[in-house]
Amino acid sequence: MILGAGVKRILATLTALTLLVMYLPLMLVVLNSFNTSRSFAWPPSGLTLEWWRRAWSSDGAREAVMTSVQVALASTAIALVLGTLMSLALQRYSFFGKNSVNLLVILPIALPGIVTGIALNNAFRGVMGIQLGLLTVIVAHATFCIVTVFNNVQARLRRMGGSFEEASADLGAGVWTTFRLVTFPQLRSALLAGGLLAFALSFDEIIVTTFTAGAGTTTLPIWILNNLFRPNQAPIVNVVAVVLILLSIVPIWIAQKISGDAEGVR
Amino acid sequence: MSTDTSRAAVPSRTAARRASSLLTSKPWLRLTLLLTAPLTWLVLVYVVALAALLVTALWSVDSFTGEITRSLTFDNIKEIATESLYRTVTLRTIGVAAAVTIIDIAIALPIAFYMAKIASRRMQRVLVIAVLTPLWASYLVKAFAWRSVLSDDGIFEWASSKIGMGTPGYGITAVIITQAYIWLPYVILPIFAGLERVPNSLLDASGDLGASAWQTLRTVVFPLLKPAIIAGSIFSFSLTLGDYITVNIVGGANQMLGNLVYTNVGAANNLPLAAAVALIPIVIMIGYLTAVRRTGALENL
The missing domain is CATH 1.10.3720.10 (MetI-like)
Known part of the structure; x- marks a missing residue:
């Protein structure tokens, strides 16, 4: 297909415009973290470093970040194991009910968060009689994180094909040896990409978290929601958001580098 | 890589070897082992929760005590439908x-x-x-x-x-x-x-x-x-x-x-x-x- 220079230019303009709209509110968040006006009126009334200083000494924010990191690490670890097992089963074998199992993996993310949230809230409190807390949040997050690992690994398995594994088996390697030396090395970057996505998903989740965290469990999104409408705290929330955006560039860059190296030319 | 492979090809402990060859010859056993953990998780956590949600929708709340009455009624469904x-x-x-x-x-x-x-x-x-x-x-x-x-x-x-x-x-x-x-x-x-x-x-x-x-x-x-x-x-x-x-x-x-x-x-x-x-x-x-x-x-x- 040959595109005229005009069409290309229009597409480039649209792309630039889209990115501008995507980044304008984020830049506003950055600017507001220095804005002296607590209601973030435009144009800013003046610039200050006060919010950054206060955010630095905010114990609430720091504890919330630690809780969120714990939750995200634990649920990502569970999702990595379960998602990999599931994708190996669904990609390498065919069996009765395969489509239903496939749908079951997708369901926790395809159904709205509020449904997952209330269903798990009801199951934990009403059916199982478990106290809500850190553990229930981790279980809930792991459940909807499985699909991100599953999708990445499954896509990789599909592209890999089974011939290397068959060759390994023909040469006398056992099931475990084949997985360790043949399958796993090829999956590594897919696992990393899926794991990063799962981590991000868990780190930012608010709706399911609201329903599955007890009163004492404050993840970062819950802390943000609690402080967003407090005039004294809202600017600090902006600072936390800016720090997160800056930090997020690191894992994204790693993921890009790895997937770029693995894919080769188009 | 080559040293690794040669080491792996040597039959090591017999029990592990036997388990491995059993798994190689029985694909359904491999499938069962792969599926058990994730499927149990999803069914126990998610399917049970969704089913319980469905049942809960058929319960009602006592307007005096605020306690849930666990007898089946279609009142809630009727209410949201009408x-x-x-x-x-x-x-x-x-x-x-x-x-x-x-x-x-x-x-x-x-x-x-x-x-x-x-x-x-x-x-x-x-x-x-x-x-x-x-x-x-x-x-x-x-x-x-x-x-x-x-x-x-x-x-x-x-x-x-x-x-x-x-x-x-x-x-x-x-x-x-x-x-x-x-x-x-x-x-x-x-x-x-x-x-x-x-x-x-x-x-x-x-x-x-x-x-x-x-x-x-x-x-x-x-x-x-x-x-x-x-x-x-x-x-x-x-x-x-x-x-x-x-x-x-x-x-x-x-x-x-x-x-x-x-x-x-x-x-x-x-x-x-x-x-x-x-x-x-x-x-x-x-x-x-x-x-x-x-x-x-x-x-x-």
């Missing part, structure tokens, strides 16, 4: 979700096409990072950023008053704008991945055979891309369908289905009614998923 409030809110929610999805697809198609087919390899990588980064900014902060953008003394009012317009203020329009903004990367990425899988040689062949760019898009690219577009739409539609926080932040006094569920769990303390309301998005999403399943969209999520 009360006009639920119909209005359901239609509004579907309308918002559909609008968000259509806007996102319309914005995502050109940028995804540029990323996949026009941008250089280097540029492409930069663009993927540029699209991914906003995902990491907190959802709440993005919603709140739009609250300040759209407020009466915000940047939108400031900029648009110069061309004689004003901010739409807080309401349904603000909800649609904010949700479309927040879920946009979730729609761009599957469509970009889908476009990357369309081989350039097909596009060249179509061009060589005399098709115009538009014809190629319509008859070659679009059919191949449909599953990816639907996959993206599942995200934006479902995520909007259950949202109640953006509505609280920029929606003014408006309610969506999520708000009805949330207030019934919290303030009204009526879990059975909340469960019954939650069945509405479940039915909508399951209907949507079954409708698109044949297109292969679920493999593109």
Whole structure:
């Protein structure tokens, strides 16, 4: 297909415009973290470093970040194991009910968060009689994180094909040896990409978290929601958001580098 | 690698060896071992929870004690089926979700096409990072950023008053704008991945055979891309369908289905009614998923 220079230019303009709209509110968040006006009126009334200083000494924010990191690490670890097992089963074998199992993996993310949230809230409190807390949040997050690992690994398995594994088996390697030396090395970057996505998903989740965290469990999104409408705290929330955006560039860059190296030319 | 392989080929402990050869000869045993853990988890945590939700929707709350009465009744279902409030809110929610999805697809198609087919390899990588980064900014902060953008003394009012317009203020329009903004990367990425899988040689062949760019898009690219577009739409539609926080932040006094569920769990303390309301998005999403399943969209999520 040959595109005229005009069409290309229009597409480039649209792309630039889209990115501008995507980044304008984020830049506003950055600017507001220095804005002296607590209601973030435009144009800013003046610039200050006060919010950054206060955010630095905010114990609430720091504890919330630690809780969120714990939750995200634990649920990502569970999702990595379960998602990999599931994708190996669904990609390498065919069996009765395969489509239903496939749908079951997708369901926790395809159904709205509020449904997952209330269903798990009801199951934990009403059916199982478990106290809500850190553990229930981790279980809930792991459940909807499985699909991100599953999708990445499954896509990789599909592209890999089974011939290397068959060759390994023909040469006398056992099931475990084949997985360790043949399958796993090829999956590594897919696992990393899926794991990063799962981590991000868990780190930012608010709706399911609201329903599955007890009163004492404050993840970062819950802390943000609690402080967003407090005039004294809202600017600090902006600072936390800016720090997160800056930090997020690191894992994204790693993921890009790895997937770029693995894919080769188009 | 070579030393590793030679070491592995030597039969080590016999028990492990026997287990391995048993597994090699019995594919169903391997499958069972692979499936047991994830399937048990999903069934125990999720299927049981959904089933319990369904049962809870058939219970009721004693209006005097506030305790849940565990006898089956269809009162809740009847209430959401007949009360006009639920119909209005359901239609509004579907309308918002559909609008968000259509806007996102319309914005995502050109940028995804540029990323996949026009941008250089280097540029492409930069663009993927540029699209991914906003995902990491907190959802709440993005919603709140739009609250300040759209407020009466915000940047939108400031900029648009110069061309004689004003901010739409807080309401349904603000909800649609904010949700479309927040879920946009979730729609761009599957469509970009889908476009990357369309081989350039097909596009060249179509061009060589005399098709115009538009014809190629319509008859070659679009059919191949449909599953990816639907996959993206599942995200934006479902995520909007259950949202109640953006509505609280920029929606003014408006309610969506999520708000009805949330207030019934919290303030009204009526879990059975909340469960019954939650069945509405479940039915909508399951209907949507079954409708698109044949297109292969679920493999593109």
